[in-house]
Amino acid sequence: MREQNDWRLTNQERYLKGVTLVWQPYSPANPRNDHDHCEFCWAKFMAPNQADTLHEGYATQDHERWVCKQCFDDFRDLFGWKGTSAA
Numbered sequence: 001m002r003e004q005n006d007w008r009l010t011n012q013e014r015y016l017k018g019v020t021l022v023w024q025p026y027s028p029a030n031p032r033n034d035h036d037h038c039e040f041c042w043a044k045f046m047a048p049n050q051a052d053t054l055h056e057g058y059a060t061q062d063h064e065r066w067v068c069k070q071c072f073d074d075f076r077d078l079f080g081w082k083g084t085s086a087a
C-alpha cells in the first residue's frame, strides 16, 4: 500500500519529506485548537475521551503535523521518515 498515486498523497513531500516523526499522545500545537487531522487520510485526532477519534499518533517536533499509524506505515519508505517512540 505505498503507491505513488494513492489518493491520500497531495504533495505532502513539500513539508514532510525526511522529517522525524515521534509517536506520542495527541496534543495540539495550539492549545486553543482541540483537534487535528492526519496529513494524509484526514483521520481526526482529539484529546482522550472522545469517541471515534485517534488519541495518539506520529507528530512533527512542533506538533503542527500529525500522521496516523496506518499512513505512517504506508508512506514511511516513500517519505524517508525517521519514526521514533516518545521517550
Ligand SMILES: [Zn+2]
Binding pocket: 038, 039, 040, 041, 042, 043, 067, 068, 069, 070, 071, 072
Ligand atoms: Zn492517516
